[in-house]
Amino acid sequence: MKIGFIGLGIMGKPMSKNLLKAGYSLIVYNRSTVPVQELVELGASPASSPKEVAEQCQVVITMLPNSPEVKEVVLGTNGVLEGALPGTILIDTSSIAPEASREIAARLSEKGVRMLDAPVSGGEPKAIDGTLAFMVGGKEDNFDTCLPIFKAMGSSAVLCGDIGAGNVTKLANQTIVAVNIAAISEALALATKAGVNPERVYQAIRGGLAGSTVLDAKAPMIFKRSFDPGFRIDLHIKDLNNVLDTGHALGAALPLNASVMEMMQFLKNNGLKHADHSALVQFYEKLNGIQVKVLS
Amino acid sequence: MKIGFIGLGIMGKPMSKNLLKAGYSLIVYNRSTVPVQELVELGASPASSPKEVAEQCQVVITMLPNSPEVKEVVLGTNGVLEGALPGTILIDTSSIAPEASREIAARLSEKGVRMLDAPVSGGEPKAIDGTLAFMVGGKEDNFDTCLPIFKAMGSSAVLCGDIGAGNVTKLANQTIVAVNIAAISEALALATKAGVNPERVYQAIRGGLAGSTVLDAKAPMIFKRSFDPGFRIDLHIKDLNNVLDTGHALGAALPLNASVMEMMQFLKNNGLKHADHSALVQFYEKLNGIQVKVLS
Numbered sequence: 001m002k003i004g005f006i007g008l009g010i011m012g013k014p015m016s017k018n019l020l021k022a023g024y025s026l027i028v029y030n031r032s033t034v035p036v037q038e039l040v041e042l043g044a045s046p047a048s049s050p051k052e053v054a055e056q057c058q059v060v061i062t063m064l065p066n067s068p069e070v071k072e073v074v075l076g077t078n079g080v081l082e083g084a085l086p087g088t089i090l091i092d093t094s095s096i097a098p099e100a101s102r103e104i105a106a107r108l109s110e111k112g113v114r115m116l117d118a119p120v121s122g123g124e125p126k127a128i129d130g131t132l133a134f135m136v137g138g139k140e141d142n143f144d145t146c147l148p149i150f151k152a153m154g155s156s157a158v159l160c161g162d163i164g165a166g167n168v169t170k171l172a173n174q175t176i177v178a179v180n181i182a183a184i185s186e187a188l189a190l191a192t193k194a195g196v197n198p199e200r201v202y203q204a205i206r207g208g209l210a211g212s213t214v215l216d217a218k219a220p221m222i223f224k225r226s227f228d229p230g231f232r233i234d235l236h237i238k239d240l241n242n243v244l245d246t247g248h249a250l251g252a253a254l255p256l257n258a259s260v261m262e263m264m265q266f267l268k269n270n271g272l273k274h275a276d277h278s279a280l281v282q283f284y285e286k287l288n289g290i291q292v293k294v295l296s
Numbered sequence: 297m298k299i300g301f302i303g304l305g306i307m308g309k310p311m312s313k314n315l316l317k318a319g320y321s322l323i324v325y326n327r328s329t330v331p332v333q334e335l336v337e338l339g340a341s342p343a344s345s346p347k348e349v350a351e352q353c354q355v356v357i358t359m360l361p362n363s364p365e366v367k368e369v370v371l372g373t374n375g376v377l378e379g380a381l382p383g384t385i386l387i388d389t390s391s392i393a394p395e396a397s398r399e400i401a402a403r404l405s406e407k408g409v410r411m412l413d414a415p416v417s418g419g420e421p422k423a424i425d426g427t428l429a430f431m432v433g434g435k436e437d438n439f440d441t442c443l444p445i446f447k448a449m450g451s452s453a454v455l456c457g458d459i460g461a462g463n464v465t466k467l468a469n470q471t472i473v474a475v476n477i478a479a480i481s482e483a484l485a486l487a488t489k490a491g492v493n494p495e496r497v498y499q500a501i502r503g504g505l506a507g508s509t510v511l512d513a514k515a516p517m518i519f520k521r522s523f524d525p526g527f528r529i530d531l532h533i534k535d536l537n538n539v540l541d542t543g544h545a546l547g548a549a550l551p552l553n554a555s556v557m558e559m560m561q562f563l564k565n566n567g568l569k570h571a572d573h574s575a576l577v578q579f580y581e582k583l584n585g586i587q588v589k590v591l592s
Contacts, residue, residue: 098490121504135500137492158500161492168490169497172483176506179482179552183475186552187468190539193548194394194464196433196457201465204431204454208417210472212508243486252489252584255555256475256482288548 002027003149004053004060005044006073006080007094008035011120012063014127015093015153019061020044021130022152029053050074054083059149061091066238067100074104086112089142091149093134095119097242098164098171099249101137105163114142117163119170120154123231131155135173137165171246174239178260180214181280188222188292189284197295199223218278223294230276237264237273298323299445300353302346302369302376303390304331307416308359310423311389311449315357316340317426318448325349346370350379355445357387362534363396370400382408385438387445389430391415393538394460394467395545397433401459410438413459415466416450419527427451431469433461467542470535474556476510477576484518484588485580493591495519514574519590526572533560533569 001024005016008030016039020026026044029052030036036046047053050073054060060080064070070092074080080090090108092101092115101117108115116138126132132154136143143159150157160169187210188198202219205211221227240261247254263283270286272279281292297320301312304326312335316322322340325348326332332342343349346369350356356376360366366388370376376386386404388397388411397413404411412434422428428450432439439455446453456465483506484494498515501507517523536557543550559579566582568575577588 121501121506133500133504156503158496160496160500164490165492165496168487168492169500172487172497173501173504173506175483175486176476176479176501176508176511179479180472180476180506180508183472183479183552186475186550187471190471190543190546190548190550191464191468193546194460194542196461196464200454200456200461201468204429204456204465205417205469205472207452208429208469209509209513210417210469210476212472212476212510213505214508215472217505246490247486250486250489252486254482254486256479256552259551259555 001025001059002057004029004047004057006030006050006053006060007063008039009063010124011127013038014124015063015132016044017042018130018153019149024149024152027053027056049078050080051078051083054080054088057088059089059091059146060084062094064094066094067096070094070096071100071104075107081108081111081113084108084111084113088113089146090115091118091146092116093118093120095170095239096167098167098246101164101167114139115163116142116146117166118150118157119166121170121173122154127153134158135160135166135169137161137163137167168246171239171243174236175243175254175257177214178236178240178264178277179256180212181218181277182260182263184215184218185281185284188219188281189288189290192290192292193288198292199294221276221278222281222292225293227275227279229274230278232274233264233267233277233279234273236277237261237268240264297321297355298353300325300343300349300356302326302349302356303359304335305359306420307423309334310420311359311428312340313338314426314449315445320445320448323349323352345374346376347374347379350376350384353384355385355387355442356380358390360390362390363392366390366392367396367400371403377404377407377409380404380407380409384409385442386411387414387442388412389414389416391466391535392463394463394542397460397463410435411459412438412442413462414446414453415462417466417469418450430454431456431462431465433457433459433463464542467535467539470532471539471550471553473510474532474536474573475552476508477514477573478556478559480511480514481577481580484515484577485584485586488586488588489584494588495590517572517574518577518588521589523571523575525570526574528570529560529563529573529575530569532573533557533564536560
């Protein structure tokens with residue numbers, strides 16, 4: 001099966017390499033050509049536009065920053081829609097607004113082109129290892145058809161509902177991650193302010209009801225003051241924008257998302273937009289005039 | 297070694313039973329006498345006041361609702377302080393304000409009585425199983441002396457710092473638990489409002505960065521609409537009161553605690569003070585005019 005891959009960034013490049021390893025023929029496109037050369041050396045074929053990718057492939061995968069980029073690449077001039085034959089499946093693995101997924105799918109369906117929205121969790125390390133988790137929206141038969149492709153790039157793929165449900169699930173995921181990091185930061189700030197070693201607090205609570213994947217991933221980064229991403233503040237702001245836009249369009253009020261969004265805006269305004277989202281602790285440090293550090 | 301146990305409630309009764317099982321001689325006191333009889337039948341000796349408990353024991357354990365009750369039982373008329381000999385250790389396993397722990401310890405120390413604050417996490421099931429986690433504040437030699445006693449009632453005990461540090465750690469724990477339950481509720485409310493089955497969302501995200509002990513404990517309760525405690529809203533309100541009082545006394549601002557406190561106040565005002573804290577989802581349901589339920 002010929003697969004097209006558009007968007008060879010920090011996530012897309014390792015994902016496409018895993019498809020090559022799994023034996024798929026790959027046609028690739030990227031705005032800048034450097035990563036294209038790297039993939040061509042590994043056996044992929046280059047294309048000059050998303051349209052040219054779509055003309056040659058039964059499945060086209062996109063991995064792009066946000067809704068506008070996906071709309072441009074799929075629906076724009078020389079885009080996927082212009083080249084795709086009826087029956088082609090677009091798998092959009094970008095994290096975008098669910099409403100944008102539904103809009104794009106509706107346009108594609110006019111030409112008989114099918115779509116799954118399939119954002120991932122796991123970040124660059126899991127993209128490299130091929131252990132991403134796909135949250136998928138779309139029709140079950142399309143999902144079943146694409147399952148081997150998901151398995152070549154990830155360790156799990158869950159069909160969450162119809163088109164857009166993948167991105168709704170991703171927004172739910174990003175809500176919990178952002179708010180839990182802020183909760184951990186608030187708790188460690190309180191402990192620090194009270195003169196208690198935050199590292200002891202972490203050791204005492206991690207095995208109980210306060211334990212989480214985020215706590216074990218981020219508390220050690222906070223203690224080492226190592227804020228290299230990981231997942232960047234500006235990308236999490238993008239996701240919280242999509243959360244709040246989606247919520248407001250649906251008539252849902254999401255007060256904790258709104259609060260943590262403001263904390264992230266503060267960090268962005270203070271030069272930390274490229275820091276890991278665990279830098280949320282620095283909001284609490286500035287708020288409370290402390291530094292959350294391990295006491296010896 | 298003779299151990300005194302004061303406060304034979306939902307937590308104290310199973311904890312004292314585990315001390316008997318471990319072979320300790322136990323002197324017990326409780327305001328109402330029903331649980332005292334139960335312990336006496338298992339081999340404990342009854343006392344007529346906290347003072348009388350303290351007169352006979354080298355270690356006295358308290359498990360009481362909040363700071364005022366601990367102050368009354370320890371410092372009040374016929375209290376522990378009146379009966380305790382120099383060198384006695386008071387282990388207060390209640391979850392109270394750290395400042396109250398420090399006040400009580402200071403009063404005890406005037407008479408040469410030592411103290412550890414050692415609140416627990418785990419709730420009734422772990423109290424019964426003897427697998428509580430103790431978060432301890434106090435001097436290291438007192439902690440070392442009492443370690444076998446903690447091991448008879450729990451699976452772990454971590455010394456977090458000097459007196460009060462146990463309760464600071466507990467407040468950090470309760471912050472993370474409350475805010476994470478609210479975050480999960482907000483995320484599931486968004487998914488429901490968007491028409492996506494919240495049970496699919498849970499399955500898709502639980503293995504990733506959004507995963508937590510709280511998510512696996514509470515999401516199934518929410519889907520079954522089973523809000524039996526567990527841990528009651530009114531007790532979590534007590535803890536968040538202690539969080540905010542402690543923060544404000546220290547000069548710390550804790551915005552997420554404040555937000556979740558208001559959500560819990562709303563639930564209390566709507567007849568849910570005895571519901572499990574996972575009833576936070578009902579705040580979001582009322583806010584957004586939905587019910588988070590599993591779609592078939």
